[in-house]
Amino acid sequence: MSALPRFVRENSLTLAFGGGFLLSLVGQALAGHANFNNELIAENLHPVTFWGYLRTSDFAVDVTENWQSEFLQFFLYVFGTVWLLQRGSPESKVMHKAGPQSDEEQKVGRYATEESPRWAAAGGLRQSLYSRSLGIVMCLIFLLSWLAQSITGSAAFNERHLRDLQAPISWGAYLGSADFWDRTLQNWQSELLAVASMAILSVFLRQRGSPESKPVGSPHSSTGVEG
Incomplete structure (x- = not known):
């Protein structure tokens, strides 16, 4: 067994949940950005970019x-x-x-x-x-x-x-x-x-x-x- 697959297998619990965390964080950012801009538009304000939202x-x-x-x-x-x-x-x-x-x-x-x-x-x-x-x-x-x-x-x-x-x-x-x-x-x-x-x-x-x-x-x- 090569070093990389062995590392993945021996650390699969942390890697799987860590990867899931990153994916859900990205998903939250995308959904939050859309919702944030919907609120701004409803208040007649200018929407922000995705990267701008991450700094809010x-x-x-x-x-x-x-x-x-x-x-x-x-x-x-x-x-x-x-x-x-x-x-x-x-x-x-x-x-x-x-x-x-x-x-x-x-x-x-x-x-x-x-x-x-x-x-x-x-x-x-x-x-x-x-x-x-x-x-x-x-x-x-x-x-x-x-x-x-x-x-x-x-x-x-x-x-x-x-x-x-x-x-x-x-x-x-x-x-x-x-x-x-x-x-x-x-x-x-x-x-x-x-x-x-x-x-x-x-x-x-x-x-x-x-x-x-x-x-x-x-x-x-x-x-x-x-x-």
């Missing part, structure tokens, strides 16, 4: 409001599953393993192997940070994308106000506005519903061959078992 706050806020909710979902899921359990779900640890587990179970410090990441064998702050690095990075991306949403959302909100000959508002005032929280909470509720549904539906339903599902013949009460 309308496009930026639509992208970032989805990103922040997705990374919030994974941040909460990564940290929540340390302590929270769901009997019978492959998305949960087994009932007696709630918590961060022992150094031996996590293969850190003196229990690290030759193949362990270097910071897993280190002590102190480096090990503490690396032990939580996935959740920390997810949280940082969420906070940055939420900040970007607030800034671009404020700009888009004020652009609409100016077109309607209304006074713009400050970024701080926008953070307390119904527009900001409507954009935010409608995404949060869908992400939290998706996680809760996956946790409970995977107790009773199966997908053969998927690590997100238990083996087809496993009892409903089997917890933390992947197929």
Whole structure:
């Protein structure tokens, strides 16, 4: 097997979803551009080019409001599953393993192997940070994308106000506005519903061959078992 097909096969999950992300982002940009120009024409304003639309706050806020909710979902899921359990779900640890587990179970410090990441064998702050690095990075991306949403959302909100000959508002005032929280909470509720549904539906339903599902013949009460 040549190096390229082997690389594709060994990274096919990331490549497939990454490619799907890019295609959907392009599709969103095309549809958003058409809709944005329809609104401008309806208001007797000049339409913008596609590349001009990509530089607008309308496009930026639509992208970032989805990103922040997705990374919030994974941040909460990564940290929540340390302590929270769901009997019978492959998305949960087994009932007696709630918590961060022992150094031996996590293969850190003196229990690290030759193949362990270097910071897993280190002590102190480096090990503490690396032990939580996935959740920390997810949280940082969420906070940055939420900040970007607030800034671009404020700009888009004020652009609409100016077109309607209304006074713009400050970024701080926008953070307390119904527009900001409507954009935010409608995404949060869908992400939290998706996680809760996956946790409970995977107790009773199966997908053969998927690590997100238990083996087809496993009892409903089997917890933390992947197929």
